[in-house]
Amino acid sequence: MSTIVKTEAIVLRSVNIRESSKVVTFYTRQFGKVAGMVKGARQSKSKFGSSLEPMSYVLLVFYKKEGRDIQTVSHCDLMKPFRKLYEDLDKMAVGMTMIELVNIVAHEQEQNIELFTLLQRTLNTLNTATHNPSNLLYYFEIRLAKVLGFEPIFGHCVSCRKELKEVAEVRSYKIHVEKGGLICAKCSAVYGHTALLPAGILKIFRQILASNEMEAVFDFEVDEKTRNIMESFIWTYLRYHISGLRALKSDQVFSKMFAGLKNAEGN
Amino acid sequence: MLYISDSLNQLIEEFSQLPGIGRKSAQRLALYILKLPKEEVIKIAHALVNVKEKMKYCSVCWNFTETDPCDICRSAKREMNTICVVEEPNDVLAIEKTHEYHGLYHVLGGSLSPLEGIGPDDLKVKELLTRISPEIEEIILALNPDIEGEATTIYLSRLLKPLGMKVTRIARGIPIGGDLEFADEATLTKALEGRVIV
Ligand SMILES: [Zn+2]
Ligand SMILES: [Zn+2]
Numbered sequence: 001m002s003t004i005v006k007t008e009a010i011v012l013r014s015v016n017i018r019e020s021s022k023v024v025t026f027y028t029r030q031f032g033k034v035a036g037m038v039k040g041a042r043q044s045k046s047k048f049g050s051s052l053e054p055m056s057y058v059l060l061v062f063y064k065k066e067g068r069d070i071q072t073v074s075h076c077d078l079m080k081p082f083r084k085l086y087e088d089l090d091k092m093a094v095g096m097t098m099i100e101l102v103n104i105v106a107h108e109q110e111q112n113i114e115l116f117t118l119l120q121r122t123l124n125t126l127n128t129a130t131h132n133p134s135n136l137l138y139y140f141e142i143r144l145a146k147v148l149g150f151e152p153i154f155g156h157c158v159s160c161r162k163e164l165k166e167v168a169e170v171r172s173y174k175i176h177v178e179k180g181g182l183i184c185a186k187c188s189a190v191y192g193h194t195a196l197l198p199a200g201i202l203k204i205f206r207q208i209l210a211s212n213e214m215e216a217v218f219d220f221e222v223d224e225k226t227r228n229i230m231e232s233f234i235w236t237y238l239r240y241h242i243s244g245l246r247a248l249k250s251d252q253v254f255s256k257m258f259a260g261l262k263n264a265e266g267n
Numbered sequence: 268m269l270y271i272s273d274s275l276n277q278l279i280e281e282f283s284q285l286p287g288i289g290r291k292s293a294q295r296l297a298l299y300i301l302k303l304p305k306e307e308v309i310k311i312a313h314a315l316v317n318v319k320e321k322m323k324y325c326s327v328c329w330n331f332t333e334t335d336p337c338d339i340c341r342s343a344k345r346e347m348n349t350i351c352v353v354e355e356p357n358d359v360l361a362i363e364k365t366h367e368y369h370g371l372y373h374v375l376g377g378s379l380s381p382l383e384g385i386g387p388d389d390l391k392v393k394e395l396l397t398r399i400s401p402e403i404e405e406i407i408l409a410l411n412p413d414i415e416g417e418a419t420t421i422y423l424s425r426l427l428k429p430l431g432m433k434v435t436r437i438a439r440g441i442p443i444g445g446d447l448e449f450a451d452e453a454t455l456t457k458a459l460e461g462r463v464i465v
Contacts, residue, residue: 013382014413018286053414054382086417089425096381249384256386257379257422264426 002065002072007031008079009060010119012103014052016042023070024052026060027102027119032110036062036073051076055085055095055123069108082127089261091126091133093254098122098140100250105148105242114147125214134227135217141234142208150241153181154206160187166203172196175233177240194236201230275301327398329374329391331356339372346370348404352395352423354378354411357448362409365456370407373398378415379422387422395423399430407462408436411447424465435462 009026012033017023022041026034041048051058061075085095102119106112122140126133145151156163158179174193176183182202183193197205204220222230239245271279275297282293300308324330325337332338339345339359349370353359359372375390387393406427410416424434438461450458 020287055414086414087421089418089421092414092418093381100382250381253379253381253384253386256388257418260387261422261425264429266429 002063004061004074005030005064006059006061008116008120009034009058010099010102010116010123011052011054011056011058012099014054020046022052024073024076025103026058027099027106027116028060029113029116030111031064032112033103033106033108034060034062034071035069035108036060036071038073038076048076049078050081051078053086055082055099057082057120057123080124082123084127084129085123088133089254089257091129093250093258094133094137095123095126096250096254097137097248100248101141101144104245104248105144112147115144118143118147122214129218132218132220135220135222136214138204138230138234139208139214139217141238142205145238145241146209148242150180151209152205152237154202154209155182157182157184157187159183159191166199170199172198173202177237180241195233197233198226198229201226201233204230328372329376329394330359330372344369348402349407350395350398350403350405351407351409353409353447354416354419355448358409361448361450361455362459365452365459367456367459370405375410375419378410378413378419380415381418390419392423392426396426396430399427399432403432405433405435407459408434408465409447409459410436420465428465434465436465437462 007028007030009028011024012027013025015023020040020042022038024036024038024041026036028034038048038052040046041052050056057079059075059077059079060073063072063074065071082095085091098119102115106115118140122136122143126136129136142152158176158181162184164173164182164184173196174183174185174188175181175195175197176188176191177194179191183191204217204222208217278297278300279290279293282288282296283290285293288296300311303311321333322331323333323335325332325335325340327336327340330337330339334341346369350373351362351368351370352373352375353362354375354377356374359374362368362372373391373395375392375395377385377390379385379387379390406423408420408423410419420436424436427434437458447455
C-alpha cells in the first residue's frame with residue numbers, strides 16, 4: 001500500500017535516466033532525504049519546469065511506499081524561485097556546496113526539521129544577498145554542526161568548563177577539535193590542542209552561533225588568508241565529527257572554474 | 268515462471284539498456300530479431316559494428332563524423348565566422364533540422380556539473396578556446412536550460428568575452444528543465460532567432 005503525501009522540500013540532486021525521466025533527491029521537511037522518480041521530466045512540455053533543478057524550494061507530492069528506495073513523484077511545484085542562484089556563479093557555488101553537504105550528511109527518511117529550516121533559510125538569504133555571498137557558507141556549516149548535534153563550544157573550555165572570555169591582547173585561541181571546541185591553557189598542557197584560531201575568527205564564529213540573523217554575516221570583511229583559515233578549520237571540524245565526509249565535488253569543480261576565470265579576466 | 272533461454276535473455280538484457288527501451292519493448296525487439304532470416308540479422312550486426320568502427324570525433328568541432336574534419340567543418344557553404352556551442356551531437360542534429368543556422372558548431376561533450384564532479388577539464392573547453400581567431404565574430408551558446416547549462420553558459424561567456432567577439436545565448440523559449448533535443452523545430456528556431464548578448 002502506498003499513501004500520497006505532501007511536504008516542502010529542497011532539491012539536492014537531479015539525475016537523468018532513460019529517455020526523458022529523472023531520479024531526483026529531495027531533502028523534505030517531513031521525511032528527511034527522499035529519492036523520487038519523475039517520469040517525462042525532460043520533455044519540452046513537461047509540467048515540472050524548473051522545480052526539479054538542484055537548490056529549488058518546492059512543494060512535493062509523492063506516493064510513499066514503505067521499504068522502497070525510490071518513490072514515485074506525482075507533483076512538484078516551485079514554492080519560491082531562487083533565481084539569483086542560477087545567474088550568479090558565486091552564489092551558485094555556495095548553494096551547490098550546501099546541498100552537496102546536506103546530501104552527504106542526511107539520512108534517508110529521517111526527519112530533521114531544524115536541518116530543513118536551516119537549508120531553506122540559507123538558500124533564501126543567499127538568493128537576496130547583495131555582497132560577500134560566500135560568508136554565508138561559514139554560517140551554514142557552523143550551524144549545520146549545531147543541528148547535527150555537535151555544536152562547537154566557543155564559550156568555555158571543553159575540558160574543565162572554565163568560561164573563556166575574549167581578552168584584548170590574546171591574538172589566538174587554542175582549539176581541541178576532537179573534544180569539540182576551545183581548550184584553556186591549563187588543560188591544553190595535558191591534552192594538547194589541534195588548532196589555533198585567530199581572535200577575529202573566533203569572534204565571527206561566536207556571533208554566528210549567538211544570532212539567528214544570518215544577514216549579519218555579509219558584513220564580515222575577511223581577507224583571503226583569513227578565509228582560508230576559516231575554511232580549513234570548519235572543514236577539519238566537520239570531517240572529524242561526520243564519519244564518511246569526503247571532499248566535495250562541487251567545491252573542486254568551482255575552484256577549477258574560478259581559477260580559469262581569474263586567468264581569463266585578469267584579476 | 269516462463270522459461271527463457273540464456274542467449275535470448277542476454278539479448279533482452281542488452282536491448283533494455285538502450286535509451287527509451289523498457290523491459291517489454293526489449294522483449295518485443297528480441298523476439299523480432301529471433302524471427303528474422305539470418306542474413307537480415309547479420310546485416311544489422313554489421314551496421315552496428317560499422318558505425319562503431321567508422322564514426323569518430325571531428326578533431327575541430329568534436330561532433331561524430333566518418334571523415335575528419337567533418338562535412339560541416341569542411342563545407343564552403345557554412346559561415347565560418349559563427350560557432351554555435353552545444354552539449355551533445357544530438358543537439359547539432361536538432362539545430363540542423365531547423366535549416367535556420369548556417370555557421371559552425373562546437374560540441375562540448377556535456378555540461379559543467381559541479382555536483383557530479385564534471386569540470387571544465389572534462390569538456391572540450393580548451394579545444395573551443397584554440398578555435399578562437401580574429402575571423403570569429405560570434406559565439407552562440409546553445410546549452411540546455413538547466414542549472415548545468417546555466418553554469419556552463421555563464422562560465423564560457425566570462426571566459427570568451429575578454430577575447431573580443433560577440434557572445435550570445437539562445438533565447439529561453441525552451442522551458443527550464445527541458446532538453447534541447449526534445450524541443451520541436453519551431454521552438455528551437457525561435458530560440459535561435461531571439462538570441463541575446465551575454
Ligand atoms: Zn580547561
Ligand atoms: Zn567538425
